[in-house]
Amino acid sequence: MNKTYHLLTGLHFAVCTLAMIWPGALIANRIEPTVLGLPFLFFWYILWMLILFVGMWIAYVVRHGGGRHE
């Protein structure tokens, strides 16, 4: 489980990072469709900030959720 855990968190971090820079952000480099009134590229960044948070939260609960201290 430990190896899979580190692999998955590492993958999550890598995907989030690449989504916010080249080449990931290339696919979102447009104005339409607007979401919540924001141009798509702006929304893209707000979305990935949220995805980063949710992924880290899951990783935290899996590792530290049982009250186990490091």
Next chain:
Amino acid sequence: MWFATGVVVMNDSIIVVGITLTYLVLVLWVGLRARGQENSSLEGYVAGGRHVGVVILFFILGAEIFSAFAFLGAPGWSYQHGAPAFYILAYLSLIPITIWAMGPRVAKLGRERGYLTQGDMIADHYQSKTLGILAGVIGVLALVPYLTIQIAGAGLLFQAATDGLIPFWLGALLAFLVVAAYVFCSGLNGIGWTNLLQGIMMIVIAWFLGLSISERLYGGVGEMFSQIQLTMPKYLTMPGATGMNWGYFSTAVLVSAFGGAMWPHLFMKFYSADSGKTLRKVSVFYPLYAYLLVPLLFIGFAGILTFSDSPLERSDTVLLRMVMDVANFSPWVIGLMLSGALAAAMSTGANLAHTAAVVLVRDVVGPTLMKSASEKAVVSATRWSVLGLSLVAYLCALANPASLVLLLLGAYGLIVQLFPMVIGALFMPQLRRASVMAGALVGSFAYLMMEFIWSSPLNWHAGTWAMLLNIGVVAACQWLIKPAFAKPSPTNR
């Protein structure tokens, strides 16, 4: 624009000053009240006794990142460049990855071996006092100009928001006195509690201003963006209005996000956490703090439409101009805006003054002039250094030497080059002193050359090339040079 008589303007300014002074007194009161009993010990003064909890640590780390730049520079970026300003959102939300990966290990080592600074860890791990002193000197050289910028930002904000009733020198002095007073008396505890207050203030003010400005001028955020799309669509996608390429954008995000944790004021806070679990929890919630910038970017985008006919001379005044001249807010709102923006400058300034003083005394003066000083003497030297360094920064802000930004850029670039050295100390014991030193030297030299003399290849951020070179040299040294007197140990071939 309104054309009021002098009397009305004067009254308005007095309301603005009144609100802001009330806020400063409140911050001072919270800061002084936070003084704990443990402040007489070095660990207490520097690292809050190593038991700072999740909420306070979250606001401390948040406040360090959101400086005067958040209220002045960030809206300025979206006003001037458009979409490239998203680079700020990207790197701020990626910083917690470094905290997640590195923080718990730093906290554990600090607890076991009594480290309080970056220099402590480097000097001890590589068995070299010189390296520790060097890290300390570079740290102070980067922190003091950074502090100067915060103090100057506070002075500018005061002067602009009160129509000159509080001049630059007085505004800067007020903000710096409040900060120096509570950092002097209460150490990290003072910083923690005031950053909680200032953080909440910043978030509330930023969202209020961002939403109400786009509402008042354009009838809402969505409406505002559709108008920009009709008239100036190039602002809304990369490469923006000024043609920033993806290479620079991406490498700047990477350097700021992953090199940023080398800043001493960030790094040292890892030691103050009550556990590695706390640091992990803080990093989970950290991307949410970056949402603070979203409404501030709105204000810059609003400025694109408002000032399309007569562009601003200085883009970083866009928020001030929008709030004071365009949106026609009451002086109460202007007073709150000033307080919120001062909160950003002061909460970062407090951390910088505290860290610079600790690094100066612990890493630079400690191993040289104060070798056998008692703990009490060290604490008191640190306190007085807070005042001394703040005073130096204040005088620099008054003199405003042009070389300041260069010093900040240069020193910051050098700090980032400590990265392989720190990774070696934390995770890779097989890295040898000679390798990491050679890497840091080559990386630093290459950075300074690219920043000040040549231009950087492919237009990438100079720090990225320097870091690649740095890592390359470390790897080459590890392969090529066999240690002459290698001790037979499992980690050192």
